[in-house]
Amino acid sequence: MKACLHRAAAVLLVMPLAVPVQAHTEIAAGGGFVRGFLHPLGGGDHLLAMVAVGIWGAVLGAPLLWLLPVTFPLLMVLGALAAIGGVALPAVEPGVAASVLVLGAAIAAFWRARPAAALVVVGFFGFLHGYAHGAELPEAASPPAYACGFVLASGLLHGTGIAIGTVRSLPRGEAVLRGLGGAIAAAGLWMLLGRPGMA
Template sequence: MTQHLNVAPTPQKLSRYKSYAGLLLLCFAASANAHSGEGVAGGFISGFLHPLSGLDHLLAMVAVGIWGATLGRPLVWALPVAFPMLMVVGGVLGIAQVPLPFVEVGIAASVIVLGLSIASAWRAPMVIAVGIVAVFGVFHGHAHGTELPKTAAPAAYAAGFVISTGLLHLAGIAIGLVKGLPRGGQVLRASGGVIAAAGVWILAGMPGVA
């Protein structure tokens, strides 16, 4: 006897997906670069809002969560843990004014590579996936580490920034749950293509690149 499963989204799921769509629209309404150094004079609130004000960091954080969700356990949690851990390393280098070449290019590249990984449904081995995310984490951390000494309350700013980054990872994981719906995989792959295209746009807009 064949059972027919009801795969129609519930009203609660539809409401949740509308929230996700609103988040994505908010992403594209933000500034294209989160590393201008503007608006970093405050404490916790400034740190929390700063990742949301730049398309590059925001898309990379969400993409880490989406890619981890598509790869499944243990990478669904390993990637969002590896990124902030190495971001701390990059941040320390930035605070210490240790030079790191091509930081902004590396950040744009992170958006492109992560987007393409989602778009191609790349089942990267755990070591490679964690390695990619870790390297990009250093670039993102270094860019923000150079801004940290400019803040009025560096510790509070850093705490707000880390919490905001973690929430963006969780948002990406939540979006990745779409893969369980009919044609969810296609939707996620399309979103990866959009993210990669945004990364190319960010890179093309950098001085001396276009």
Template structure:
């Protein structure tokens, strides 16, 4: 089991670094996908929330291991579609920063909630992340490829969080949650 987790983590690292391998970034579909892929990785707020989702899911185990990340990705895609369609969601940036703080705290305090409650929490925060991705889509980007890009990056970050959560001791996972929550608090004052 640990060997497969190491393989998943190393594959995720190579996937995240694959953007430098594009020989012709001016092609619309490649650049649209990579623009979407880079967005969750390039923003520390998105990156921390995605890792926290994976850590939280790993700490809960069972159905939560797949249900929480899946709900996040699906709702994030819906949020992106809402933004592209012109719908407005208030307090997007505040919701994203709050997601970092709350998700980090849930990992820190090893809070055990029913899986459905966890799914609702994850989906609620995912809406803000998706709207932000949709609002920041480049005007010349292909929407489908852009969405696939930010969804792929999110899945990779979730997998990294899950892998780290499964490999780490409960104490190390909780420390990771505290670092994420504190970083979220720093984002408030930044």
């Protein structure tokens, strides 16, 4: 668990280095990888939802500890492909905001969802997030590079959530996670009611 915390800290320290290499990456991949990588980090709704997936996985424990962070990016890719393919999907932005509310509430309640239910919830929201990413794909970007970028960033955010979830083993750790889940849910509600187009 200590190793996870160290890795998460290292990732957060290295993230700013992605910006200076952006020009080189854009030449190599049509702007796809860097833009895809930065997209989840630039929107509060995407960032909070992906961290929340990791935290909820930590709350639920194995095997969902790893299944949730794998399911979300897989369904994101399918959602992105649907958007790139021109499939019409209504209410994507409110759905993305709702994901922050629902996942935060699941953490706050320490919802011990059955594996199938947890996978359906996370998969559904992963599809919506992926659709939002795909719909915002820059015209000059390489779709595969863009997808690789946002999947990698999502994995790092899930890992950060898992690392945060390790506080559960500390004294009052459950209370800390419940409070954090409540704060995430409140942010999701604010996004849903006050900022419907945040993604």
